Amino acid sequence: MTDSPAQPEHATRPSRFRKRLRWLVVVGGTVIGLALLYVHFFLYLPVGSGPAGPIVDRTNFEQRWTDRPVLLVGLGDSVTAGFGATKGHSYFDRLVATPGNEFPELKNVCLSQVLPNLKTENLAISGSNSCNT
Numbered sequence: 001m002t003d004s005p006a007q008p009e010h011a012t013r014p015s016r017f018r019k020r021l022r023w024l025v026v027v028g029g030t031v032i033g034l035a036l037l038y039v040h041f042f043l044y045l046p047v048g049s050g051p052a053g054p055i056v057d058r059t060n061f062e063q064r065w066t067d068r069p070v071l072l073v074g075l076g077d078s079v080t081a082g083f084g085a086t087k088g089h090s091y092f093d094r095l096v097a098t099p100g101n102e103f104p105e106l107k108n109v110c111l112s113q114v115l116p117n118l119k120t121e122n123l124a125i126s127g128s129n130s131c132n133t
Helices: 016-043 091-096
Strands: 070-074 118-122
Touching (some): 091 118
Parallel strands (some): 070 118
């Protein structure tokens, strides 16, 4: 019987160096991936200042349009439903009443100012999509 010489302990299992290298590659890759996601989602998204559209003529909102009852119905998808918006800041809510922290040039520029008997019903469903046919 011939016994083969015993191999050193480090040759039979991965060395500590390889384990550490593998761990560093995984952690480093994760950190780089998270950094790239941060840059993509938080630094490349445009952030504006001021209103998002043309200046609204305030003279149109200085007198009532009608005293008759008006029903404003919101139909649509997540934009109309207000997905992701805080209470009172959705698209539909902004049509009805100006939020308290709005830009000064848009204060009281809303439908409730010119339609005193305005009733609203937002029937939009978040998660639905509009048909383009």
